[in-house]
Amino acid sequence: MTVARSERLLALLQTLRRYRQPVSGAKLAAETGVSLRTLYRDIASLQAQGAFIEGEAGLGYVLRPGFMLPPMMFSEEEIEALVLGSRWVARTADSRLAAGAVDALAKIAAVLPPDLKEELDNSTLLVGTPRRNDGGADLALIRRAIRAEHVLELAYEDEKAALTHRNVWPFALGFFDSVRVMIAWCELRKDFRHFRTDRIASAVWTEKRYPRRRPVLLKEWREKEGIPAQP
Amino acid sequence: MTVARSERLLALLQTLRRYRQPVSGAKLAAETGVSLRTLYRDIASLQAQGAFIEGEAGLGYVLRPGFMLPPMMFSEEEIEALVLGSRWVARTADSRLAAGAVDALAKIAAVLPPDLKEELDNSTLLVGTPRRNDGGADLALIRRAIRAEHVLELAYEDEKAALTHRNVWPFALGFFDSVRVMIAWCELRKDFRHFRTDRIASAVWTEKRYPRRRPVLLKEWREKEGIPAQP
DNA sequence: CACCCTACTGTCAGATAATGGCAGCAGCGA
């Protein structure tokens, strides 16, 4: 069976994912143990399957961040859970994530057989009032700070509408009862704090890297709050 | 490229999905335009890829209800939306759907590269209090009634804790602010009604088929409530 | 029990597809 080929394509994709800079085809060919000519054919195959691989002459290949899901089997319950969950995200989360949910739904719906699609329409309606909480902080900036473990200068409006300024070490983003929160160590309070992103008046990037590691902060916070690791 | 083969496998799976009774290999071979020997090999391939196809001598093949997702590309936002949505379902929905969400998450996590997995752990935590609303009605029975367009005899406890008996025509199941509701035409009130499944004291199957078509009811209800079709 | 239908496996020759090497064109940067 042609299992070797598809596995090789997956491996190629993973290899491509690891590099952030452009990689030459020759290098990829060597790593996947295949001739250059075949590598070009493999790239073409992946592109045909929807992978966003960009190749430029003189530079090499770059994969736009993303991920290829290999073929897999889902039970009816699993599909239903994915669809229902995506619908919830589409109407609850910030616009960036919501758009992701809509796109994911479209992709799944495109390959779902009609009977299953109709089944889902009847069994997993989402009726509640949508409460989109957009606005507020620049989530992209927060994300960047989390990834880079950098300090943020925050102007934050607390429950009593009082504006405070503080430096924080952000290490996670979460949902708390359908409100987006940034979870961070607060230098002002010398403790973990949750910041509703819609109450963040401004967040300023600093070049300071905070002195502790993100996973450690996450672990300590989890223990303090009694929150188990996510499934 | 071996695109013909994987397409054939997909088609075989779809064919298998259509039949509810066991189908003989010979029939499947004819429908997919392939020899019987190759069909056996194809079945083996699908089983190796995780499809739950059961074959019994003297009977034929049956596919356990489910669906095979072909390989596809997801952006980071889309993966994030899927994972976050599934986590929400896992902690909000009834146990049947929640189990589906957990299983789907496990399958996706199994093929996610470690760096993306860690990224998700930091950026899409679900922190809210879980409020599982289990118990109450037999959802499987309701599902069956919806599919078959059959009347249900309902004992329902309304907001004032008053128990009423009525015949209803169920045509959809939904979530309304994280509470599971059955949507039905109520013969007693001669109008559409929402029934929280945790307040359904009992639901009894009847052999009566209700006189209107499910999609029509759904459409009318949508218009009345001003709810657009789901994405 | 016999008989039929079916799932499954082994083998092997022929058909089909993938592969690698080579040559050549085109775009990018120095």
Place this chain on the structure above:
DNA sequence: TCGCTGCTGCCATTATCTGACAGTAGGGTG
């Protein structure tokens, strides 16, 4: 200009898939 790279066409070689036939085994029916 040069070197590096992506990309395509061609073709012989190689790997894989396919179909046909034979055979084993299990289930259902009479």
